Amino acid sequence: MTAVTLSGLVAGLAGRKYSSVELTREALRRAEAAQPALNALVTLTAEHALEAAAVADKRLAAGDAGVLTGVPLVHKDIFCTAGVLTTCGSRMLSNFVAPYDATIVRRLKDAGMVMIGKANMDEFAMGSSNETSWYGPVKNPWDVTRVPGGSSGGSAAAVAARLAPLATATDTGGSIRQPAALCGVTGFKPTYGRVSRYGMIAFASSLDQAGVITVSAEDAALTLQAMAGFDPRDSTSVDVPVPDYSATLDAPLAGLKVGILKEFFGEGLSPEVEAPVREALATFTRLGAVVREISLPSLPLSVPTYYVVAPAECSSNLARFDGVRFGHRCENPKDLRDLYMRSRAEGFGAEVKRRIMTGTYVLSAGYYDAYYIKAQKVRALINSDFQRAFGEVDLLLAPTSPTAAFRLGDKTADPITMYLNDIYTIGANLAGLPAISIPCGFAGGLPVGVQLIGPHFGEAKILNAAHRFQKETDWHLRAPSGYTAGFA
Amino acid sequence: MSLSSRQIESIAALARLELKPEEIPVYADSLSRILDMVGQLEKADTGTLAPMAHPLEGQVQRLRADEITSPDQRDLNQRNAPQVEAGLYLVPRVIE
Numbered sequence: 001m002t003a004v005t006l007s008g009l010v011a012g013l014a015g016r017k018y019s020s021v022e023l024t025r026e027a028l029r030r031a032e033a034a035q036p037a038l039n040a041l042v043t044l045t046a047e048h049a050l051e052a053a054a055v056a057d058k059r060l061a062a063g064d065a066g067v068l069t070g071v072p073l074v075h076k077d078i079f080c081t082a083g084v085l086t087t088c089g090s091r092m093l094s095n096f097v098a099p100y101d102a103t104i105v106r107r108l109k110d111a112g113m114v115m116i117g118k119a120n121m122d123e124f125a126m127g128s129s130n131e132t133s134w135y136g137p138v139k140n141p142w143d144v145t146r147v148p149g150g151s152s153g154g155s156a157a158a159v160a161a162r163l164a165p166l167a168t169a170t171d172t173g174g175s176i177r178q179p180a181a182l183c184g185v186t187g188f189k190p191t192y193g194r195v196s197r198y199g200m201i202a203f204a205s206s207l208d209q210a211g212v213i214t215v216s217a218e219d220a221a222l223t224l225q226a227m228a229g230f231d232p233r234d235s236t237s238v239d240v241p242v243p244d245y246s247a248t249l250d251a252p253l254a255g256l257k258v259g260i261l262k263e264f265f266g267e268g269l270s271p272e273v274e275a276p277v278r279e280a281l282a283t284f285t286r287l288g289a290v291v292r293e294i295s296l297p298s299l300p301l302s303v304p305t306y307y308v309v310a311p312a313e314c315s316s317n318l319a320r321f322d323g324v325r326f327g328h329r330c331e332n333p334k335d336l337r338d339l340y341m342r343s344r345a346e347g348f349g350a351e352v353k354r355r356i357m358t359g360t361y362v363l364s365a366g367y368y369d370a371y372y373i374k375a376q377k378v379r380a381l382i383n384s385d386f387q388r389a390f391g392e393v394d395l396l397l398a399p400t401s402p403t404a405a406f407r408l409g410d411k412t413a414d415p416i417t418m419y420l421n422d423i424y425t426i427g428a429n430l431a432g433l434p435a436i437s438i439p440c441g442f443a444g445g446l447p448v449g450v451q452l453i454g455p456h457f458g459e460a461k462i463l464n465a466a467h468r469f470q471k472e473t474d475w476h477l478r479a480p481s482g483y484t485a486g487f488a
Numbered sequence: 489m490s491l492s493s494r495q496i497e498s499i500a501a502l503a504r505l506e507l508k509p510e511e512i513p514v515y516a517d518s519l520s521r522i523l524d525m526v527g528q529l530e531k532a533d534t535g536t537l538a539p540m541a542h543p544l545e546g547q548v549q550r551l552r553a554d555e556i557t558s559p560d561q562r563d564l565n566q567r568n569a570p571q572v573e574a575g576l577y578l579v580p581r582v583i584e
Contacts, residue, residue, distance in 0.1 A: 099564045192543045206542055235549050236542070304526045315503060322504075324577055329570035335580050341506035353505055357496070357515060358522055360503040371526065376539030378532045383540055415518050416525055432543025456544065 002486030004477055006071060006165035006219035009487055013060060013070045018488050020060065020070030020114060024053035026488065027072040027116045031163045034483075038139050040148075040157040041117040042077045043085050052114040059112055068226055069112025073166040074158045077118040078125055079105050079210075080199040088201045089121040089133040089151075092327045092347030102199025103234065104168060104210055104227045111226045119167055120154030123349045124318065125175055125203045127151050128421040131412055132351040139408070140183060141480040142446055146405040149179030149421075155213045156183035161483045166223050167213045172204050173306055174400075174425025176211045177437035181400035181449025184439045186466070186476055187213045188220040191456050192432030193238035195224070196231035204313035205236070207306075207429045216476055217438060217466035221245035224459065240457060248460045249467040253287040256465065259294030259393035264424050270403045273448050276441025277399045280450040280469065284397070287468055294393060296385040301378050302426040303419060308362050308375035309430070314352075315359025321347060354415060383431040390455040395465055397452055398424050400437040404446035424451060434459050438466045439475035447475075489523040491516050 003009045012018055028046050056070035080086050080098035087093045122132040130138040130153025138153040140146040141161040148157040155167035156179035169176040171189035180187025188211045195210040214220045225245050231237040285291055323329035323343025330346055333339035362371035411418045428435040437449035454462040470476050479485040496516045500507045571578040
C-alpha cells in the first residue's frame with residue numbers, strides 16, 4: 001500500500017518496505033522536478049540529505065531508531081541550519097551560512113529526520129502571498145497562476161506537491177495556517193512559547209511561533225511531539241510538560257463545545273469559502289460536538305492592532321542587519337552611516353522597508369503612546385475576549401482565509417488589501433493561542449481550510465478534533481493534479 | 489492621516505534606510521493608508537486595561553547565571569562577515 005502521510009512512511013520504514021536513502025532520493029527527485037514550476041525551495045541540500053539518510057538507515061538497522069528516523073523534511077528558510085545557506089527569503093541574507101542549528105532543527109535532526117532543502121518564503125516572513133521573496137514567488141501547486149499564501153508559502157507548496165511529508169514553518173499573523181489553507185494541507189501553530197524560537201530569525205518576537213505543515217493532524221501530532229518543549233536558549237520558551245499528543249488523537253468528540261466566531265462569518269467572507277466551512281461545522285456536529293455562536297466584539301480590531309505591534313517589533317529586530325557582522329554590505333561606503341543606510345536599502349525589499357518604517361514611526365517620540373501603547377491595550381482587550389470565550393467553549397471554529405488562493409500580482413499593489421488576508425488568523429497570534437488549519441473542501445477547484453483555535457496549551461484537544469474530522473473526510477488526502485498523492 | 493515627504497525622509501533616516509527620490513511618495517502613500525487603518529484603534533474603549541506586551545500572562549523573563557556556556561566561535565561567526573582583519577570587523581574610519 002502507498003504511504004500517503006508521514007505516519008504511513010513511519011510504518012513503511014519500520015517494516016523495511018523501503019530505506020531512508022530510497023525515500024530521500026525520491027524526495028530529492030520530486031523537489032528537483034517541481035522546482036521550475038513551483039519555486040518552493042531556495043536551496044536543495046542533496047548531499048547533506050543522502051548522508052543523513054544513510055545514517056538513519058544504520059539506526060533503523062541497529063534498532064536504534066526513533067519514530068521519525070529516516071523521514072525526509074523541508075525546513076523553512078527562516079530556521080538556521082548549520083553549514084547551510086539560511087536566507088530568510090532576503091537579499092540581506094543571501095550569503096549567510098548559519099553557524100549553528102536552530103533548536104527545532106537540532107531536535108528533528110537528533111530524531112533522525114532528513115532535511116532535503118530549505119523552503120522559500122516571504123522576505124523575513126513579511127507577506128501573505130510569498131511574493132515578497134528575493135528568490136521570486138512560490139506558485140500554488142493547485143494552479144500555478146495563483147499564490148500559495150504566505151509567509152510559509154514554500155513550506156505549504158512543498159507538502160501540497162508531496163515533495164516531503166513535513167515542512168517546518170512559522171506563524172506571526174497566520175503564516176502557517178493561511179498558506180496551509182490555500183494549498184490544501186494541514187498547518188498547525190502551537191501556543192506561543194511551546195516551541196523554541198532559538199535560531200529562528202526574528203520578525204515580531206511577541207507573536208512569532210514555530211509549527212508544522214503536514215498532510216494530516218496525526219502527522220502534526222507526531223512531529224510537534226519532537227519539536228515542543230522547554231529550551232533554556234529561548235527566554236520566552238515555556239517550561240510546561242509536553243503531553244503525548246498522539247495518545248488522545250482518537251478521543252471521541254461527544255459533548256465537545258465548539259464556538260463559531262460570529263465576527264468571522266460576515267462581510268468579506270467569500271460565499272464559496274463559507275459553504276465548505278459550514279459543511280465542516282456540520283461534520284463536527286455529526287461527530288457529537290455541541291455548536292454555539294460566540295461573539296468576540298474586539299476581534300475586528302485585530303488587523304489594526306497587529307499592524308502596530310508587528311512592525312514595531314520588526315523595526316527593532318531588524319536593526320541588527322547593519323552590514324557589519326553578517327549579511328549584505330554595499331560597495332564602497334563613504335562612512336559608517338552610508339554603510340548602514342545603503343546596505344539596508346539594498347538588502348531589504350519594499351515590504352520589509354515599509355514595515356520597518358511603520359514600526360519606526362509608531363515607536364517614535366510623540367507617537368509611542370497614541371499608537372504603540374494603545375495597540376497593546378487593544379491587544380489586552382482581544383486577549384480578554386478570547387479568555388472569556390474559552391470559559392464557555394472548548395474550541396473556536398472559523399474560516400482560515402476569506403478567499404481561496406488569489407492570482408499572482410492581484411494584491412501586490414495595495415498593502416492594506418494584502419494585510420486583510422490575515423483577518424481570521426491574526427487574533428490567535430495576538431493572544432498567543434494554538435490554532436490549526438485543516439482542508440475542508442474546495443472553492444472553484446481550489447482548496448479551502450477551516451480553522452480550529454484552542455486555549456493556551458490546548459494543542460492536544462485541537463489535534464484530537466482535527467484528527468477525528470480527518471477520519472470522517474478525505475479532503476486532506478487530495479493532491480493537486482500532476483502530483484502523486486503517495487510519498488512511497 | 490497624511491504623511492509628508494519630509495516626514496518619510498525623517499522616518500527613513502531614523503530607520504537607517506536610504507530611499508531613492510521616487511520611493512518617497514510611494515511610502516508616503518502606503519504608510520499614510522496604514523496609519524489610517526490603524527486609526528480605528530482610537531475608538532476602542534480600553535478603559536483601565538494594562539498594555540499587553542507578551543501573550544502569556546505572568547511570564548517573566550528568565551535570567552541565567554553569568555557563566556561561559558559555549559566555546560569561542562569567533563572564527564566560525566566571522567566567516568559571514570563582509571570584511572574582517574586579524575579577528576576584527578572592518579568598517580569605514582569613524583575617528584579621523
